[in-house]
Every structure is written in structure tokens, then in C-alpha cells.
Amino acid sequence: xxxxxxxxxxxxxxxxxxxxxxxxxxxxxxxxxxxxxxxxxxxxxxxxxxxxxxxxxxxxxxxxxxxxxxxxxxxxxxxxxxxxxxxxxxxxxxxxxxxxxxxxxxxxxxxxxxxxxxxxxxxxxxxxxxxxxxxxxxxxxxxxxxxxxxxxxxxxxxxxxxxxxxxxxxxxxxxxxxxxxxxxxxxxxxxxxxxxxxxxxxxxxxxxxxxxxxxxxxxxxxxxxxxxxxxxxxxxxxxxxxxxxxxxxxxxxxxxxxxxxxxxxxxxxxxxxxxxxxxxxxxxxxxxxxxxxxxxxxxxxxxxxxxxxxxxxxxxxxxxxxxxxxxxxxxxxxxxxxxxxxxxxxxxxxxxxxxxxxxxxxxxxxxxxxxxxxxxxxxx
Amino acid sequence: xxxxxxxxxxxxxxxxxxxxxxxxxxxxxxxxxxxxxxxxxxxxxxxxxxxxxxxxxxxxxxxxxxxxxxxxxxxxxxxxxxxxxxxxxxxxxxxxxxxxxxxxxxxxxxxxxxxxxxxxxxxxxxxxxxxxxxxxxxxxxxxxxxxxxxxxxxxxxxxxxxxxxxxxxxxxxxxxxxxxxxxxxxxxxxxxxxxxxxxxxxxxxxxxxxxxxxxxxxxxxxxxxxxxxxxxxxxxxxxxxxxxxxxxxxxxxxxxxxxxxxxxxxxxxxxxxxxxxxxxxx
Ligand SMILES: Cc1ncc(C[n+]2csc(CCOP(=O)(O)OP(=O)(O)O)c2C)c(N)n1
Ligand code: SF4
Numbered sequence: 326x327x328x329x330x331x332x333x334x335x336x337x338x339x340x341x342x343x344x345x346x347x348x349x350x351x352x353x354x355x356x357x358x359x360x361x362x363x364x365x366x367x368x369x370x371x372x373x374x375x376x377x378x379x380x381x382x383x384x385x386x387x388x389x390x391x392x393x394x395x396x397x398x399x400x401x402x403x404x405x406x407x408x409x410x411x412x413x414x415x416x417x418x419x420x421x422x423x424x425x426x427x428x429x430x431x432x433x434x435x436x437x438x439x440x441x442x443x444x445x446x447x448x449x450x451x452x453x454x455x456x457x458x459x460x461x462x463x464x465x466x467x468x469x470x471x472x473x474x475x476x477x478x479x480x481x482x483x484x485x486x487x488x489x490x491x492x493x494x495x496x497x498x499x500x501x502x503x504x505x506x507x508x509x510x511x512x513x514x515x516x517x518x519x520x521x522x523x524x525x526x527x528x529x530x531x532x533x534x535x536x537x538x539x540x541x542x543x544x545x546x547x548x549x550x551x552x553x554x555x556x557x558x559x560x561x562x563x564x565x566x567x568x569x570x571x572x573x574x575x576x577x578x579x580x581x582x583x584x585x586x587x588x589x590x591x592x593x594x595x596x597x598x599x600x601x602x603x604x605x606x607x608x609x610x611x612x613x614x615x616x617x618x619x620x621x622x623x624x625x626x627x628x629x630x631x632x633x634x635x636x637x638x639x640x641x642x643x644x645x646x647x648x649x650x651x652x653x654x655x656x657x658x659x660x661x662x663x664x665x666x667x668x669x670x671x672x673x674x675x676x677x678x679x680x681x682x683x684x685x686x687x688x689x690x691x692x693x694x695x696x697x698x699x700x701x702x703x704x705x
Numbered sequence: 706x707x708x709x710x711x712x713x714x715x716x717x718x719x720x721x722x723x724x725x726x727x728x729x730x731x732x733x734x735x736x737x738x739x740x741x742x743x744x745x746x747x748x749x750x751x752x753x754x755x756x757x758x759x760x761x762x763x764x765x766x767x768x769x770x771x772x773x774x775x776x777x778x779x780x781x782x783x784x785x786x787x788x789x790x791x792x793x794x795x796x797x798x799x800x801x802x803x804x805x806x807x808x809x810x811x812x813x814x815x816x817x818x819x820x821x822x823x824x825x826x827x828x829x830x831x832x833x834x835x836x837x838x839x840x841x842x843x844x845x846x847x848x849x850x851x852x853x854x855x856x857x858x859x860x861x862x863x864x865x866x867x868x869x870x871x872x873x874x875x876x877x878x879x880x881x882x883x884x885x886x887x888x889x890x891x892x893x894x895x896x897x898x899x900x901x902x903x904x905x906x907x908x909x910x911x912x913x914x915x916x917x918x919x920x921x922x923x924x925x926x927x928x929x930x931x932x933x934x935x936x937x938x939x940x941x942x943x944x945x946x947x948x949x950x951x952x953x954x955x956x957x958x959x960x961x962x963x964x965x966x967x968x969x970x971x972x973x974x975x976x977x978x979x980x981x982x983x984x985x986x987x
Contacts, residue, residue, distance in 0.1 A: 354793050370909035380792045380971065389785040392778065392815075395791025396758075399776065400797070404789070420781055549774040549790065550797050552753050556769055558777035567723060567769060568777075614909040 334511050339477040340365040340407075340502040342510065343433055344373065346481025347405050349518050353379035354404040358386050358412055361445045362501040363435040366407035387412035391419035394430045398423075399557060401525075401548035403485055406599070407433035410418065410443060411450060413459070420494055421460030422559045424582070427492035427536070427546070428563040429523055431484045435499045446549050447690030448500040450612055451565040453667040456496045457641045463579065465586040467495040468641040469592060470611040480638065481641035487593060491585055492543050498640065500663070502613040502692055526553060535566040538577065542585030586642055594644035595641065597636040604633025606705055607655040609648065609672055610635040614661050614693050621698035632702050640668065645675045652678045659703040661685040661693050716772075717742045723770050728763060731925030733884035733910030737831055738767055738848040740773040740887055741800070744894035755798050758787045760812060762804035763837040763912070764830075765938050781812030784819045784828065791824050795968040798898065799825075805903040808863050813845070817918070820874035826968045827897045827904045830867055833912035841915030854921045863946065867907045872960045877902025879960040883932040886956060893958070902966050909936070 335344070343366055347355075355374060357367040367383065374381040380397070381495040387408050392415045394404035408416065413434045423430050438444025452459075456468045464640040468485055471477045477499065505526075517520045526533045526545040535555040537544045547553030561575050569575065586593065599621050601607065610618035617635040625632040635651050637644060652658060652672070657680055660669035669684035676682055685701050687693050714720055728734050745755065755773040759765040763779035768775035774797070778786045781942035783801045791799045808816050810829045817825065835853060836842040843853040845865045853860060868881040878900040890908060897904035911917060911928035922928050939957035942950055 356789065372978070374973070375975040376982040378975055378979075382792060384785065384788070385814055388782060389788070389818070390814055392782045392785025393789035393792070394724075396776075396786035396791075397790075397793035400790055400794035402793040404793075414982075414987070419782060419785075521794055549756055549776075550753055550794055554752060554772055554774050556775045556777070557768070560777065560778055565722070646750065 329438070332511060332514055334509050336507050336508045336509055337474050338505055338558040339471065339474050339499055340435070340505070341369060342474045343407070343481045343497070343499070344369040345512060346478040347431070347485070348373060348377065349478070349515060349520070350403065350406050350482040350485035351486060351522070352403045353377065354394060354397035354402045355380070355406065356382045356384050356390040356397070356404070357374055357406050357408065358384055358390050360409045360412045362504050363407045363409045363433065364435060371387035377693040387415040391416040391432070395419060395423050395428045398428045398430050399549050403429070403489070404432065405431040407435065409435045409437045410439045413439065413452060413455065417459040421462060421464060423494040424460065424464040424466060425561070426557050427561055427582070428494070429492055430494050431481070431488055431497065432494060433499060435501065435504045437501055438688070439690065444690045445510075446501060448502040448613060448663060448692060449688070449690065450477065450498070450500060450663040450667070453640060454500065456498055462513045465493060465583050466531060466641060467491070467493055467586070467639065468498060469495065469595070469638060470498045470640050471503055472612050472615040473503065474506065475510045477503065477656055478510070478512055482518055482520070483595075486519065489521050489523040490543070491589055492523065492546060492595070494588065498612065500613055506571070521653065525544070530554070533589070534564050535579065536562060536564045538581050542581050542588055548634045590642060594637055594642060595638035596644050596647045596648070597638060599636065601633035601635060601651070601654075603631050604655055605631045606657045606659070606702055607651050607669070608632065608698060608702070609637065609651065609658055609660045610634060611640060611668065614663060617693050617695045618661060618698055620695035621702065623698045624695060626703045628699070628703060630702060637668065643671050643675070648675055649677070652676050652680045652682070655680055657681040658684065659683050659685055659698065659701050659705055661698055663687050663693060671699060716746070717978060718770055719772050719815040725772055727766050729914045730765065731913060732835065733912070734764055734767065734906075735830065735908065735931070736884040736887055736892070737908050738770070741829065741894055742771070743891045747895055748898060750798055753913060754796070755800065756787070756790055757800050757802065758783045758790070760804070760807035761838070762807045764802055764804035765807060767802045767886070774779055777792050781807050781810070781817065783807070784812065784815040784826070787826050788819065788824055792968065792971070795825070800827045800829065800898065802829045802831065804837065805830060805834065805846040805867065806836045809845045809867055809870065816868070817874040820871050820876040820905065821875055823903045823964055824873070825903070826872045827906070829894065830905065830907045831910045832907055833910045833916060834864075834866055835912050835916035837912045837915050841919060845866055845874060860926055866954070868905065871905035871907070873964055875961065875964070876905045877962055878904035878958070880905070880958045881907045881909065881954065881956050883936050883956060884911065884928045885933040886936065889956065896958070902964060975979055
């Protein structure tokens with residue numbers, strides 16, 4: 326395909342754009358289990374991956390899907406799975422494995438109402454805290470949130486890049502509204518996309534220390550079958566990858582897992598500001614709610630109140646610095662969410678100012694409308 | 706012979722890194738590891754080509770000791786990781802070692818589906834009829850009536866026969882051996898690894914610490930002798946009456962069939978997908 330051809334405008338739904346983003350980022354392995362509203366991602370990749378010498382497999386469940394993508398990634402192949410609430414719950418244990426063994430992989434969770442089977446076809450944002458803390462134990466993880474079809478493409482590429490660069494699983498939180506809305510988008514051509522691959526060891530195998538604490542905190546990752554015969558385990562391990570009970574080893578390896586992410590805050594923590602320059606009240610929103618919030622900001626300004634919006638693209642690691650500066654600038658902040666208040670807790674947690682933080686929540690399977698947000702902003 | 710053993714130890718074990726091992730003295734796991742190493746050595750496979758993956762349990766501790774690409778996954782899930790590895794890099798020889806609980810309780814679903822799917826993997830299941838690592842709770846292969854830490858009044862469930870389960874689920878190669886019949890085991894492992902398709906080698910083993918002690922089975926030697934006396938070759942079993950086989954189990958090859966191997970089938974799909982992608986859209 327020439328660059329010109331690929332640049333034409335296309336009508337895509339969010340799930341399709343995630344597929345395009347994954348392929349553009351170099352994803353060549355997908356394992357999944359059907360679930361609404363994520364199934365289109367599996368279906369499309371079953372068609373597309375073999376065309377590019379990749380592999381698609383439908384596994385027996387989501388536990389298996391998560392295991393398979395970790396296995397594939399250990400051979401150096403960029404891997405992804407996609408699911409929704411119940412399946413995301415099943416993935417948690419193996420997700421923790423990817424965190425501790427530092428295996429790059431991308432997990433898409435197209436959120437639906439929960440808990441349990443919940444509301445399969447209604448959008449929700451109830452899995453935010455699960456995405457952060459769903460697997461047991463202290464662990465770093467990256468969680469991104471998409472709000473438009475174009476986001477679905479761009480952030481999937483980003484998800485792979487961050488996952489490869491930091492050797493950490495990256496969760497993409499979407500929802501039924503973004504996943505199934507069709508929008509006209511012009512996708513960037515391959516030469517406009519930055520694709521990052523994990524760093525491979527450059528030293529000979531006998532010098533390779535698989536979990537060495539180097540300056541960046543992200544050790545190079547050897548691929549199975551290329552002479553670097555090392556051990557990968559979900560047990561806490563020392564620098565050489567072997568299980569350890571020594572408290573100094575344990576502390577050091579856990580610290581490094583967090584440090585490698587902290588070091589990357591500047592590029593990992595992505596946000597977008599909208600009309601924030603002179604804002605006195607702000608909305609902090611993410612996902613499909615950010616779209617309503619955008620409209621609401623414009624409408625509120627027409628009514629004479631200087632409103633602005635901070636859109637969180639990265640939910641975790643929580644973009645604390647930017648949120649704090651919004652809290653310092655504005656007298657009040659509204660956090661609308663399609664849950665009972667998950668990110669609003671984070672905002673309240675970091676609030677050191679006298680600014681008011683209010684939440685606005687819907688858990689009835691309906692989208693939050695701009696009007697609702699305007700009404701709240703007028704009273705705040 | 707001792708010289709031979711020393712050579713193999715140096716060639717295959719991470720002898721300067723990971724010893725002493727975690728297994729109890731007299732545990733059958735070591736015999737399985739020995740047989741596996743000899744089988745691999747006989748096949749002349751390069752260490753770089755081999756992935757040894759495991760789940761969680763005493764059996765699951767095996768990979769850390771050997772100088773292959775080694776992977777210690779989560780409880781019951783080793784086959785799922787192995788599936789990803791094999792699909793993404795079919796040139797690797799992927800061997801999976803699991804305990805009976807690991808493979809057929811928590812991992813039972815993955816086990817039957819791996820058998821059905823027919824990837825070229827070799828699954829070794831060390832069946833000690835108990836949860837060794839967690840302290841002797843009953844497993845899906847604990848015999849009826851046995852005493853375990855979670856069946857203190859006697860076990861009232863029926864046991865799985867793992868090899869038969871694998872046959873029913875469609876595995877291309879299924880064999881059963883014991884830690885008494887070490888040479889037979891070596892041969893079965895060799896055949897299992899060589900087989901193109903999903904191979905299962907069930908190994909009857911002793912856990913004298915968690916199973917033997919509670920069921921008055923004696924020391925490791927007595928338990929291993931018990932295996933000797935209760936194992937019947939498939940050939941011989943065919944000539945025996947149902948009644949005389951009651952407390953016995955078969956050893957040898959239970960199934961060896963040809964069926965389409967997943968990775969080869971998938972390669973055809975890739976060719977087909979590439980062809981149809983090139984065709985102009987109508
Ligand atoms: C999800 C999960 N549940 C439970 C455990 C605890 N656990 C560790 S090993 C094991 C059973 C081991 O028994 P088996 O698989 O038969 O292997 P053996 O130790 O006898 O070799 C259990 C239940 C775990 N690690 N993970
Ligand atoms: S508990 Fe049983 S299976 Fe585990 S190492 Fe000891 S003897 Fe072997």
C-alpha cells in the first residue's frame with residue numbers, strides 16, 4: 326500500500342482502530358476468548374494476523390489467553406489480548422506474572438457494567454481500580470484510557486511502545502460506547518508512526534544477567550531460543566532470575582520494578598488540557614465521558630463560567646503532578662465517571678489545596694451527557 | 706556409568722547456580738528429571754532449542770535446575786504459556802512438566818484443550834496422587850478411601866486416570882511410566898518428545914512425605930516397589946481379567962496416532978490468508 330492510499334479517510338469503530346493500531350505497532354500474536362463488547366477485536370485479528378505471518382488463537386478461556394500472550398512474548402513476539410469485565414477478572418493472576426517477570430504485553434479491556442456478568446452491552450467505567458490493583462501484590466502497571474476512535478489507534482501503538490520500553494503489561498481501558506461508535510478517521514501512515522521494540526541483550530550469553538539493575542532500571546530482554554538460556558519465574562527472583570528468599574534481593578527487585586516506571590513518568594503520564602488556560606473550574610475526565618465533558622466545557626463558558634477540562638489519557642501511574650496543578654489553579658474540580666467514583670478518589674487523594682473536588686456518577690448503563698455536566702458545573 | 710552421569714550433570718544442570726534443590730530426599734521427581742535429561746541427550750537436541758516450562762508445585766520446581774530456556778509459570782497454566790511459545794516460535798522443542806493437581810485440577814481445562822488442539826508439545830505429568838507442595842491435600846488422582854490433610858475421614862471422590870483422560874481428550878501420543886521403571890520412562894519420554902503432536906507422559910511417582918506417610922505406604926524404597934508390583938504392561942494387561950487388574954495400572958504406550966498438527970495447519974492458513982489478501986476486492 327502506498328502512503329497516499331493508506332492516508333484516505335476511513336469509517337472505523339473503536340475496536341477496529343485498536344486492531345489497526347496493534348498491527349501498526351508490530352503486534353503479531355493475539356490470543357483471546359469471545360466476549361461482548363470486545364469480540365470484534367478477536368474476529369478481525371483472526372482475519373488479519375495470518376496475512377502478516379502473525380498468529381491468532383482462540384483459547385479455552387481468558388486465563389489461557391493471558392498465559393498464551395506471555396508465552397508468545399517470551400519468544401520476542403509482540404502480543405495482545407482483548408476482553409471485557411468477566412474475562413479481565415480471569416486474567417488477573419497471569420497479569421501479575423507478566424508484571425513480576427517483566428514480560429511486555431497489551432491487554433484491552435472494553436469495559437461493561439459489572440460486577441459479574443453485569444450489563445454486557447452497556448458502557449461503564451467500573452474497572453479502573455481493577456486495572457490498577459486487580460492482580461495481587463504490589464506491582465507497577467500502566468493503564469491507558471481511550472475516548473475516540475483515533476485514540477484507539479494512537480493509544481494502542483503507545484501501549485505497545487510503553488510495554489516494550491518498560492517491560493510492563495499495559496492495559497487499555499475502552500468501553501462499549503467507544504468500541505462500537507463509528508467515526509471517520511484518517512490514520513497515520515506507517516512512516517509517521519514511531520514503533521519501539523524492547524531492548525535485546527548486546528552482551529554474550531555468559532555475561533547476560535537477565536534482571537540486572539542497570540541505570541534505566543529496565544534490563545535487556547533475551548528471547549527464548551537464541552542462546553541466552555535463562556529462567557523466568559513468577560516467584561520473587563534475584564538479578565539472575567532465580568527464586569530468592571533474601572530480603573535484600575526481594576527489596577531490590579521490587580524497588581526496581583517501581584523505579585523503572587517512576588523514571589518514565591514524563592512520557593508515561595499522558596494528559597490533554599482543553600480550555601484550561603483561564604479556567605476557574607475544571608472537569609477531570611477520561612474515556613467516553615471526556616467527550617461529553619469537552620462539549621460541557623464549551624457550553625458552560627457560554628453561560629459565563631470559565632470552565633476547562635483535563636483529560637486523563639494515562640490513568641495509572643496516576644498523573645499526579647498535572648492533576649495537582651489543576652487543583653491549585655481551579656476553585657473546584659468535577660470528576661464525572663461511569664462508576665461510583667474511582668478516579669475521583671485519586672483526585673481527592675492528591676488534593677492538597679482548598680479546592681473542592683466533586684464527583685458525578687452514573688451506573689445505570691447510560692452515558693453521561695454534556696447537559697448533566699453543565700448543570701453540575703453551574704452549581705459547583 | 707558414574708562417569709556418564711557426571712558428564713550429563715555438567716552438561717545439563719545449573720549445578721553451580723541452583724543447588725541444593727528443594728525436593729525431599731527420596732522424592733521421585735529426581736528420577737523423572739534424570740530420565741528426561743537422558744532422553745534429551747539421546748535425541749541430541751541442542752540446549753538452546755529446548756524450553757522446559759512448568760506450573761506450580763513440587764514437580765513445577767524442575768525447570769530451575771536445568772540449563773535450558775526455563776519457565777516457571779502459574780499454578781495449572783503452564784500449557785497456556787507453552788501454547789503461546791510454540792505458536793510464536795515453532796522451532797523450539799517445548800516440554801512441560803506438571804503435577805497431578807497442577808495438570809488435572811486447576812489446569813484440567815487447559816489440559817484437555819491442549820490435547821484436543823494438538824500442538825506439538827510434550828506434557829510430563831508427575832502423578833504422586835497428592836498435593837505435595839501445599840502439604841498433602843487430596844488431588845484429582847487421590848484414590849478412593851485415602852487419607853489426606855483435607856480428607857481426614859477418608860477420601861470419598863473417584864480418581865482420574867490421567868493417561869486415559871488424555872486419550873479421550875484426543876492427545877496424539879499418550880504413555881504411562883513409573884519412577885521404578887526408569888529405563889522405560891526414558892524411552893517413553895524420548896518417543897513423546899519425538900512425536901509430532903501433543904504428547905502426554907504420565908509418570909506414577911512417590912510422595913512418601915505427604916502421601917506415603919499418611920497412608921502407611923512406607924519409605925521411598927517401599928513405595929517405589931509398590932509401583933513395580935502394581936504396574937502392568939499394556940500387552941500383559943490385555944490378557945488379564947478385569948478383576949485381576951482392579952488395583953493395578955497399565956504402563957507403556959496407550960495411544961500413538963497421527964492427526965493434523967496445529968502449527969502446520971496454521972501455516973496453511975497463513976498462506977491462504979496472504980493469497981486472499983492480495984486478491985482484488987470485489
Ligand atoms: C492459584 C493457586 N492456587 C493454589 C496454589 C497453591 N498450590 C501450590 S502447589 C499446589 C498443588 C501442588 O500439587 P501438584 O500439582 O499435585 O504437584 P506436587 O506438589 O504434588 O508436585 C497448590 C494447590 C497456587 N500456587 N496457586
Ligand atoms: S513433598 Fe512429596 S512431591 Fe514434594 S518433594 Fe517431598 S516427596 Fe517430593
